[in-house]
Amino acid sequence: MQITTPAPISLENLKKYYEDKTTSYLIDYSQSTLKRQKLLTYLSNLDLACDITITDANQDFFDLLSDYFNTTSLVRVRFLELAAIDVLKEYKGIITDTRYSEFINNNKYIIEQWINKLDSLLVYNTFIIQDELAQQEADSFPKDETNSVEGINWISLLKNIEFYDFYGKVDVNNLKFYTKYFNDNMFKGKNLYYYWANENNPMFLLTWGIITGEATPENFKQVMEASQQELKENVALN
Numbered sequence: 001m002q003i004t005t006p007a008p009i010s011l012e013n014l015k016k017y018y019e020d021k022t023t024s025y026l027i028d029y030s031q032s033t034l035k036r037q038k039l040l041t042y043l044s045n046l047d048l049a050c051d052i053t054i055t056d057a058n059q060d061f062f063d064l065l066s067d068y069f070n071t072t073s074l075v076r077v078r079f080l081e082l083a084a085i086d087v088l089k090e091y092k093g094i095i096t097d098t099r100y101s102e103f104i105n106n107n108k109y110i111i112e113q114w115i116n117k118l119d120s121l122l123v124y125n126t127f128i129i130q131d132e133l134a135q136q137e138a139d140s141f142p143k144d145e146t147n148s149v150e151g152i153n154w155i156s157l158l159k160n161i162e163f164y165d166f167y168g169k170v171d172v173n174n175l176k177f178y179t180k181y182f183n184d185n186m187f188k189g190k191n192l193y194y195y196w197a198n199e200n201n202p203m204f205l206l207t208w209g210i211i212t213g214e215a216t217p218e219n220f221k222q223v224m225e226a227s228q229q230e231l232k233e234n235v236a237l238n
Helices: 011-019 036-046 057-069 078-092 101-106 108-119 122-129 133-141 152-159 160-168 179-184 191-196 201-210 220-237
Strands: 002-005 024-028 049-054
Touching: 002 011, 011 160, 011 191, 024 101, 049 078, 049 122, 057 078, 057 101, 057 108, 057 179, 078 108, 078 160, 101 108, 108 152, 122 160, 122 191, 152 191, 160 179, 160 201
Parallel strands: 002 024, 024 049
Antiparallel strands: none
C-alpha cells in the first residue's frame, strides 16, 4: 500500500506502516511544510520506503536536487536517484539531453566529486577479488584517504539498473583507491560491499562468477542469472 502524504507524515499514517510493513509513502512536495534539506534529513531519520512527487521542471525541483547532491543525509528516494543518474549521464555525454545544463554548471564541483567516486568503483570491483594479482592491480591506484560524507547519496544509485551504462565513459586518469569508502562501514553502519553486491549490478555479478570460478565466456549469461538468484535469496534471508 502506498500513501500519498505531505511531510511531516501524520502519526495516523505512520502507524499504518507498523500495521503493514509493505506500506510505503509518496511525499507530496508541494503540500509539505518540510522543504529541501529539512525534508532530506527527515526522510533519512525516518528511514522508511518513501518517494517524492514534485514537478521536475520548476525551481523547487532543482533546489531540492542540489541539496540532494550535497547532503550528508543518506536517503532512499527513487525519484531523486533517477534524476541524479540523468544528471551524471548528461555530464558525461552518455545522453544528449541538455535539460540539466544549467544545473550542472551551478553544481559542477559536487557532480565531479560523485563521478570520481563512482568511476573509482571499478577499482573497488577489482579490490574485492581475493586474488594476489587483482589486489596488486587495485593497490596500484593513487590512494585517497577522504572520509567525507558530503554528497553521500552517490551510494544510493548502485541499486538502480538504469545506472550502469554510466560506466560506458570512464576517465581512467581519475581512478583512485578510496581507503575509507572501500574498507570502512561509512554508510549508515554498512560497508560499500552491502550496496555494490546487488542483483542489478552486472559488473559485480561477473566478478562474483570469477570469484566462484563459475564464469566462462560460454556460460556468462547463466552465471549472471544464478548470481542474481543467489543475491535475492540472501536478501530474503536477511
